Amino acid sequence: MNSPANSLTQIPRDVLTGIAQIMLQPSPLVGLAFLIGSFLNSPMLALFGVVGCLASTMMAWLCKFPSEERSQGLYGFNGGLIGLGVGYFYAVSLPLLVPVVLGAMVSSLVMYKMMQIGLRPFTFPFVIVTWVIMLILSVTGLASISGWSTPNPTSIDVLESLSRGYGQVLFQENILTGLIFIGAILIRDWVQGLYASMATVMGLLCGYLAGFPIDAVNLGLFGYSAVLCGILFAGRTGRDFINAVIAILLSIAIVRLFHMAGIPPFTFPFVLASWVVLWGCSKFQS
Numbered sequence: 394m395n396s397p398a399n400s401l402t403q404i405p406r407d408v409l410t411g412i413a414q415i416m417l418q419p420s421p422l423v424g425l426a427f428l429i430g431s432f433l434n435s436p437m438l439a440l441f442g443v444v445g446c447l448a449s450t451m452m453a454w455l456c457k458f459p460s461e462e463r464s465q466g467l468y469g470f471n472g473g474l475i476g477l478g479v480g481y482f483y484a485v486s487l488p489l490l491v492p493v494v495l496g497a498m499v500s501s502l503v504m505y506k507m508m509q510i511g512l513r514p515f516t517f518p519f520v521i522v523t524w525v526i527m528l529i530l531s532v533t534g535l536a537s538i539s540g541w542s543t544p545n546p547t548s549i550d551v552l553e554s555l556s557r558g559y560g561q562v563l564f565q566e567n568i569l570t571g572l573i574f575i576g577a578i579l580i581r582d583w584v585q586g587l588y589a590s591m592a593t594v595m596g597l598l599c600g601y602l603a604g605f606p607i608d609a610v611n612l613g614l615f616g617y618s619a620v621l622c623g624i625l626f627a628g629r630t631g632r633d634f635i636n637a638v639i640a641i642l643l644s645i646a647i648v649r650l651f652h653m654a655g656i657p658p659f660t661f662p663f664v665l666a667s668w669v670v671l672w673g674c675s676k677f678q679s
Contacts, residue, residue: 403464404450411446411469415516416562416578417585417624419465423577427563430573431477434565437485438477442563444490445476448497449504458505468504472497474519474563478659479526481564483536492530496522515667516621516660523659549601550611558593558616562660566612578624585627592616592623592641599645609652618644618663625667640670 406421413424431439449472453463462468475496483489503518530536556571565571579586596616599605605615619641626637643666651658 407450407463408446408469410466411450412473414466414470415473420581423581426577430570431563431565434567434570438480441476441480442473445493445497446473448472448494449501452498452501468501471500471504471519475523477564478523482538484539492526496526515664517664520659520661546607546611553611554597554613555593557613558596558620561613561617585624588623588627588637589620592619595641596645615645615648618648618660621663622666636670640666
């Protein structure tokens with residue numbers, strides 16, 4: 394049995410794996426690549442992601458959740474996303490770390506409970522906790538959403554849209570950062586990398602053909618949930634391909650509905666689309 398001291402030495406590795414698991418990659422080396430790409434785009438935003446991932450990982454360690462699940466980064470990625478999401482939408486400040494840390498700790502509990510009852514949480518704990526944080530901050534007036542100078546483009550920028558489709562999974566808008574992300578995935582698993590690339594292309598094409606807002610298409614906002622769907626359902630059979638395409642198209646439609654409603658979708662379109670396709674697969678097999 395590992396001693397508490399030995400378990401603690403695993404925390405840095407678990408945090409890196411948790412960062413990688415944001416894009417369904419159980420690899421600390423991939424997590425390191427994601428961190429390098431994130432720091433290249435925004436050091437402070439990347440730091441918020443690390444704090445969130447560390448807080449949720451430590452919560453899992455304190456609660457003595459299964460060590461195998463912790464080592465796979467399953468209790469880190471939702472906390473990391475909470476830090477990245479809160480840091481993206483609000484002006485980064487020291488007090489803002491309080492809801493990030495608390496929210497990340499709660500996300501570990503939600504993750505554990507959902508897995509205990511046989512559900513596949515994916516990034517749902519991040520989504521629900523971040524929605525609650527934003528609601529509390531809005532009602533109390535403790536923080537206001539940052540304003541961005543959004544461009545008003547008249548045409549699609551293919552490179553920006555495709556690369557940001559990868560980067561926006563971690564709230565990164567730097568083109569090079571997105572390329573680092575997909576490069577790391579391709580090196581680890583070229584099949585998942587190809588499916589992720591197919592997904593961001595589909596996000597671009599669907600956004601363009603359906604007449605979605607050009608600025609949103611260029612920011613990769615119709616690509617990032619699709620990318621996660623592509624990675625999740627990546628495989629070498631025709632059925633894998635069909636499942637991936639259905640999930641990708643469904644996620645894009647859900648993203649558009651959330652945008653029309655004025656609600657930040659985060660990765661909920663990926664979660665919902667994946668649940669629907671997995672449910673359909675189970676019904677078909679039975």
